[in-house]
Amino acid sequence: MFTALYADSITLHLINDDNVAQVYDLFRGYPDSDIMLMEITESYLPDYEDGQRIKYGFYAMLNDELAGLSLLGIDSVKPATGYTGADTLTHMRGKGVAPRSKPHLFYLAFELLGLNRVETGCFVSNLSSKRSIEKTAGFQLEGIMRESGLNDQGAFEDEYLYAILRRDWERLYDKSQVQVL
Template sequence: MNKYKIDSGRLTLRAIVEKDLLQVHYLHSLEEVDQYNTVGIPENLQETESILQSWLKEHDTQNTQRFTFAVELNTDHQFIGLIGISLGKAKYKNAEVWFKFDPKFWNKGYATEALKELLLFGFEELRLHRIEAGCAVANLGSIQVLEKAGMRREAHTRQLLPLKSGWSDNYGYAKLASD
């Protein structure tokens, strides 16, 4: 996995590493970030460490099915978020993307920039045919990011997401290699 590093104009997407533990824990602990997330706020640092270790273990396999990237600013290498892609069945050549960013860096175009780079990685490096994403219907920020990155809304699934606030409907988005 360490060979995977993606540079864009303002950002670097690099493989998650053990030293990211405190930043990941901080990000996962923010109420604003958790509002539309199904993972929930970790009870302690050990819970975050368990998540991080599962990501690292997945990166060590020959047939990696999940790629989790730390997103950093190119100017000072500051950790600003996470983004990932999980592969589906090989025959279908599809995957699902997700992202989480520190609210201090919302509305600056960073999530859109990172997602565009991850989509390129999926289509060019991983040779995927279709990349999907989902988000709560009330998550207007993520909806904007998905649409600005060129993904199309294809579905509205009722009460799919178990959020802290209750069951939420989900919008399904996708982009094809041919788009």
């Protein structure tokens, strides 16, 4: 088993049951700590189904500075399909942390876990997430899911759906660039 993935000055450290207390401590003391701590609890903790891990949450370091969180989940309904997510600390936004972390997650999904498809999305009103997703080579817009989620105001909102396939990853990415630690 691995503990981290490294490429392009970014290290994604796997969140496990044995380090979650330290991860919570890492995210304390920032202006957006409350939001990030809530996100860790809601989205980034390990999850298992039938003894298999289906959620791989990571804390991201840009060089030696805490940058945010990244996620690869495995969809139990759609065979060989995963999904990604990211939350970046406010002061680290604009540095390309989320899109530059995707090769790590794609390596995990396609090389280590044997998935065929990885999806992501965002609310149509979230322009910064849309830009981040569109900076990631391989993600293709597949459509808009009408009123598929509740936004922060509690209203239904449309979401963009993007995906990358294994064959796209094999064509666009050099898997030797990701180091398993």
